Amino acid sequence: MTKQQVLFIGDLNHSLPEFKRFQAKYECLEYKMTTRGQFVEDLKTKFSHISAIYGAWLGFVPIGGFRTVIEYAPSSLKVLAFCSVGYDHQDAHELAQRNIAMTNVPSDGAAEPVSELVVYFTITGFRQLHMYERQKLLKIPDTIDIRYKFANEEFNQKDGKINLSHERGYDFGERINKRPNLSPRGHNVVIVGFGQIGQLIGRKLHELGMNITYVKRSKLSNEQEDKLGYEATYASTILDVAKHGEVDLIVIACPATPETHHLINEEVIKSISKPFRIVNIGRGTVIDQEALLQGLNSGKILFAGLDVFENEPAINKDLINREDVVLTPHIGASTQENFDYAAIKALENIDDVLEGGSGISKVN
Structure with missing residues (x-):
């Protein structure tokens, strides 16, 4: 019996036992994306019978999303499985119109490393530890x-x-x-986006002694709040928090949607009663970059810890050159454990669909 073909876009850990079992079951075709034109030609010819596509972290970003080639997708294609939590909503919609499943990876694997990065940003944001960097110590030993x-x-x-x-x-x-230089203990943090990652961030910052407020479209049920294991206050918007309480730190942990675009803007920054700190591990477009720089220039924003950027992959040089800003290149989830976890979940999603299921974490 001929094995179903699975096209692999991007890398994974080939030594994983789960991958070795997958290889025994399916014909695995590895591919390095070059240009859209070449990929279209390959879909028409040597990949005309593929049943699934495995999309590693970068996925189809270099060619503008899978929707740019969807009209050339072979009729045999049943599932496009991504390794990331985030996904392109337009791609998901276009694929659904063609009865092709799109799957992502649950945030379980990313939650731990991302929350660790938030703790790092938070501690150095309050204690300013990053300012004693190596070059200054070399000059003043x-x-x-x-x-x-x-x-x-x-x-x-x-x-x-x-x-x-x-x-x-x-x-x-x-x-x-x-x-x-302050301890985070006793200070007030507002977490914007309170899914699995946001809730774990809340737990870790609570363990640092911080007071937690969360912003979400709807309040958690009493049962859900009890399961958190810590006290958290609900607010419907950042402006609502600014009107009724003090804000020492804002943590962005929400996705990029039309509703969250420039959610943190000049109005929000000005509405907060005193200087504060901000951390973004969600999506860069949630913060208006120019308003952020104005807030830093005025001293209203004391510190920014950023793992994501408005015009990513480009990083604004005005942010790079500041000593009240700590930047990481979108690596919040980048641990070996999570890299392997995401690969395993993508393989499981493909296997489920090709065995007649609907996908373990289908998003369309």
């Missing part, structure tokens, strides 16, 4: 001298730079450029 030189000048908000004193003296190290 003296634990007493560097504390004093960091402490007593005013922070250059416009350029986002530390001003160093030319004098010598003693300072405990409880401040940098007259900005206090």
Whole structure:
């Protein structure tokens, strides 16, 4: 009996036992995406009988989404399985019109590493640990001298730079450029987006001693809130939180949708009563980048920890050059464990559909 063909776009760990079993069951065709034109030609010819496509992390982003080639999808194609939690909603809709399942990966695997990154951003955002970076320690290799030189000048908000004193003296190290180094404990965090990842972020920040407010389209049920294992206050919008309470940190953990585009904007930033910090591990378009830079320049935003960017993959140079900003290149979920977990779930989704199921985590 001829094996069904599965086309692999992108890489995975070939040593996984799950992949070896999959290989024994299906004909696996590995492919490196080059151009849309070449892919279209290959779909018409050597891939005209494929039953499934495995889309690794980058997927079809280089060619503008699968919808740009969907008219050339062979009639044999039953499922397109992605390794990521996020997916292209338009692609999902177009595939559904052709009775092709699209599956993603549940957020279980991503939740832990992403929440760890939020903890990192949060701690350094309050304690400003990142400002003692290696280059400055090389220039001032003296634990007493560097504390004093960091402490007593005013922070250059416009350029986002530390001003160093030319004098010598003693300072405990409880401040940098007259900005206090604080524990997150007792401070108020607003988490925008409160799915599985947002809830785990809430648990970890609660364990740091923070007070948790969550923003979501609808309030969790009493039973769901009880299952959290920590106290969390609901707010329907960020503006609602700003009107009725203090905000020390905002964490963005929501997807990119028309409703969340520029959710954090000039109006929201101005509405918050005092300087605050912001972390984004959701999607870059949720924050208006120009409003963010204005907030940093004015001192209203004390710190930004960003793993995602509005014009990704490009990173704004004005953010790169600031010392009150910590950037990571969209690696919140990037651990070996999650890389393998996502691959296994994508393989399971393909197998389920090709065996007659509807897909374990079907999104269309």
